[in-house]
Amino acid sequence: MNESVPLVRVENLSKDFGAIRALHDVSFQLEQGKILGLVGDNGAGKSTLLNILFGRLQPSSGKIYFEGEEMRFKDPSDAMKKGVAIAYQFLELVEIAPLWANFFMGREITRKIGPFNILDNKKMKSLTQQKLSQYGFQTNVDREVRELSGGERQTLAVSKAIETNPKLLLLDEPFTLLSIEDTENLVTLIREINEKTSVSVILVSHTLSLIKEVSDCILLLKGGERAFFEAADSVSIDKMIEVICSK
Amino acid sequence: MPELLTPVNFQNTVVQGTVIGILSIGMTFVMLIGEIDLSIVSLAAFAPLMGVLSIQILGFPVVAGLVLTVVVGAGVGLLNGLVIEKVRIPSLVQTLATWWILAGVILVVTEGATKGGFPPEWNWLGSAYIGPIRAVLIFFVVFVIIVWYFSKNTKTGLRLYITGGNENSARAAGIPTTRIRILAFVLSGLIAAVAGYTLSARLGAVSPRFGTEWLMPAIAAPVISGVSLTGGRGNIINVVAGAYIIQLIVQVIRMAGIGGYYSELTQGLLVFVAILIDTLRRRMMGIQE
Numbered sequence: 124m125n126e127s128v129p130l131v132r133v134e135n136l137s138k139d140f141g142a143i144r145a146l147h148d149v150s151f152q153l154e155q156g157k158i159l160g161l162v163g164d165n166g167a168g169k170s171t172l173l174n175i176l177f178g179r180l181q182p183s184s185g186k187i188y189f190e191g192e193e194m195r196f197k198d199p200s201d202a203m204k205k206g207v208a209i210a211y212q213f214l215e216l217v218e219i220a221p222l223w224a225n226f227f228m229g230r231e232i233t234r235k236i237g238p239f240n241i242l243d244n245k246k247m248k249s250l251t252q253q254k255l256s257q258y259g260f261q262t263n264v265d266r267e268v269r270e271l272s273g274g275e276r277q278t279l280a281v282s283k284a285i286e287t288n289p290k291l292l293l294l295d296e297p298f299t300l301l302s303i304e305d306t307e308n309l310v311t312l313i314r315e316i317n318e319k320t321s322v323s324v325i326l327v328s329h330t331l332s333l334i335k336e337v338s339d340c341i342l343l344l345k346g347g348e349r350a351f352f353e354a355a356d357s358v359s360i361d362k363m364i365e366v367i368c369s370k
Numbered sequence: 371m372p373e374l375l376t377p378v379n380f381q382n383t384v385v386q387g388t389v390i391g392i393l394s395i396g397m398t399f400v401m402l403i404g405e406i407d408l409s410i411v412s413l414a415a416f417a418p419l420m421g422v423l424s425i426q427i428l429g430f431p432v433v434a435g436l437v438l439t440v441v442v443g444a445g446v447g448l449l450n451g452l453v454i455e456k457v458r459i460p461s462l463v464q465t466l467a468t469w470w471i472l473a474g475v476i477l478v479v480t481e482g483a484t485k486g487g488f489p490p491e492w493n494w495l496g497s498a499y500i501g502p503i504r505a506v507l508i509f510f511v512v513f514v515i516i517v518w519y520f521s522k523n524t525k526t527g528l529r530l531y532i533t534g535g536n537e538n539s540a541r542a543a544g545i546p547t548t549r550i551r552i553l554a555f556v557l558s559g560l561i562a563a564v565a566g567y568t569l570s571a572r573l574g575a576v577s578p579r580f581g582t583e584w585l586m587p588a589i590a591a592p593v594i595s596g597v598s599l600t601g602g603r604g605n606i607i608n609v610v611a612g613a614y615i616i617q618l619i620v621q622v623i624r625m626a627g628i629g630g631y632y633s634e635l636t637q638g639l640l641v642f643v644a645i646l647i648d649t650l651r652r653r654m655m656g657i658q659e
């Protein structure tokens with residue numbers, strides 16, 4: 124990929140739900156290997172934007188360029204194939220399924236036995252164990268997700284997303300419900316992943332201090348519109364609060 | 371009940387349990403995605419009836435009649451699945467309508483009479499012995515092993531559990547959940563047709579009332595064996611064990627001469643207790659609906 128071409132360029136993106144305009148004329152771009160902090164109050168359009176970028180919603184108008192090419196993801200599967208992964212606000216894990224089944228959800232490993240493709244459960248279990256250990260999470264992978272703590276679930280969700288080798292990682296409220304220690308661990312994890320893999324990240328959070336600390340640039344949405352899009356260094360937390368709270 | 375333990379009675383009980391066993395396995399697939407299929411009882415009569423008529427009226431070879439039976443079962447399941455997923459009609463309502471429609475068609479076709487006079491090849495599975503063991507039993511064991519293996523060791527099997535456990539998560543992970551949910555109904559229909567065929571092969575006939583008495587056991591067996599009514603949890607081998615517990619209860623009540631009404635009552639109570647346990651277990655585990 125040409126380094127000068129941004130990984131994602133969004134131009135005049137709008138999304139209407141009937142009479143409600145959830146996004147209006149939003150434009151921004153994200154370079155490869157950079158972290159974009161996406162902030163705004165509830166109902167500002169953050170989740171709508173993420174859902175469009177992941178193919179869960181179709182925009183009403185506007186254009187998305189991915190690696191310089193105009194792209195419209197028809198569904199999450201299409202977005203994943205093109206290198207987009209997501210870890211959602213509500214984790215999107217299957218509570219009553221074991222860790223390994225969650226880790227390989229949608230990308231199960233199979234082996235050929237005659238004409239049949241049979242699940243390689245042993246390999247999936249050992250790889251899950253190995254990969255989670257790399258992220259500092261030692262556990263029995265046969266445990267069900269409902270037995271995990273909030274921090275463990277977030278680590279699973281993020282590591283599961285990163286294991287698809289995405290070019291763009293979308294993190295929707297990853298710090299929700301986390302303890303201070305778990306939050307610190309997750310921030311470290313996001314940084315490590317970003318440095319090691321040069322993946323671009325769009326990080327949605329209400330925790331403005333963390334957004335400012337982790338992000339390279341910040342996009343603030345207000346009422347579905349872009350309030351500002353600036354380098355994180357040049358934006359103060361006070362300014363973000365002022366814009367979010369302004370009438 | 372010492373007479374239950376004689377070799378002949380024991381084998382008969384095991385053979386009679388195969389119908390509940392097979393129907394329960396079919397029901398399990400739709401329960402795994404948190405749905406229900408009431409149409410299996412009339413489909414268990416309708417599918418073999420179509421197979422038999424294709425042989426008797428259209429002159430199809432027996433093998434073609436058998437294939438048609440299975441295709442009809444899968445086809446009706448596909449229709450149920452498509453309507454439920456695409457038109458968004460609740461499975462309870464859609465499969466109840468299918469049950470009635472098929473029951474009506476069966477009555478029209480048979481004029482309410484039991485249909486018999488099948489070719490011997492059709493009845494072979496129900497009457498033949500392989501050594502000292504009934505062929506239908508061997509068929510049942512092989513069938514259970516194949517279905518269990520499918521549910522535990524194939525991508526589609528795992529995805530049925532994942533989709534039932536949390537459809538949104540499955541979809542977000544790129545799993546084609548609509549296709550998986552439709553497939554659950556196809557499997558349920560196909561397996562109901564297999565159950566209907568084995569029963570028709572054993573009795574050498576298809577009755578318009580065929581299968582009606584099996585609905586409650588087919589729901590009770592998965593529920594008492596731990597298949598979650600909200601989906602995502604269940605084990606085929608446990609379901610077969612559940613089917614035999616139900617069959618045993620039916621058999622014991624019948625042999626004790628208490629009468630069929632108490633059999634229905636006992637099964638109803640079992641389902642109620644199983645649902646209660648399932649609900650309390652989910653609440654205690656903190657599993658959200």
